[in-house]
Amino acid sequence: MAHLAMATGFILILIGFYGALTNRNILRMIVAFTVADSGVNLVLVAVGYMRGRTAPILDNTVPAAEAAARIIDPVPQALVLTAIVIGVGVTALMLAYSYKLYEKKRTLDITKHTELKW
């Protein structure tokens, strides 16, 4: 199960990288980056998964005394929670900058934006 989720995450990262490297349209590159971002999050969550255990929430079925033996690792989940939110912020920033680039050159083709090229 963990391997399956992890393999899916790695495949998503590769798809995202492929899209970012081969597409020339900036909007498509941004979409590709968000796909890779989801892949990274999936891999991180998969690392915390442990077979036969349950979510890290204490209740009647998971009393505090047995928690250590019953729950999966909560740390990657806390990490991914952070990563998802920051990912949204980064995506919004990329979109805003792509708007600015379009405004300047009237094109979203990355090969036409050559100011930083050497």
Add this chain to the structure above:
Amino acid sequence: MIRKFAALLILAGIAALFMELLFTYQPDPELNTTARYYADRTAADIGAANIVTAIVVTYRGLDTLGEVTVLFLAAAIVGLVLAQGRRKTAKERAVTPAGELLATGSLFLAPLIMLLGVYVFVNGHLTPGGGFQGGAIIASGMLLMLLADPLKHFSHRLIAMVEALSGMIYVAIGLLGIALAGGFLDSHILPNGELGALFSAGAIPLIYALIGLKVGAEFSAILADLSGTEEL
């Protein structure tokens, strides 16, 4: 062609690294030391039923404050970058009207979505959820309203007010932690209460509600900025 080939070559290298990681990965049979500490101590120390929330809000409270700051910076920069692009007034923009289904549905659904967002962040210490998730849900309600009526004008002043106030109270609660409890952002300024009750886990529900409002306001500001931008 060469560009595509080079890209595939790089990807093959990364894929080889990933394969190595994937096939040598062994899930831990037991929790590691850090996770075990959180699992054993959360109920007694923090009193939050949701251990992830205890980590995010109290054990790693400072990181969360940093995260909220990063989000604020992102929202502020989006506003700054797009502010110069807004020249046309809303009236000059020709917009295809939303369909009847969307327009009527959003009237019905948007308040319910906002309510769900508030529920999610108020119960962040008990159920899966919390300030960030609740804030994102609130912003999705805003997005639905914007989809139904792209010319809708949200009060930027109100959004900025909610964001600034919740951020300031969040930091003030953190400082109260230094005065009344063990340190910055310590949740013990309020009693721990009974595990699983709504008013439990010290200041966590309060802090997460503030984070929820702040994140919701920030995402809404980003959405309003992006939608209010003139079409080129």
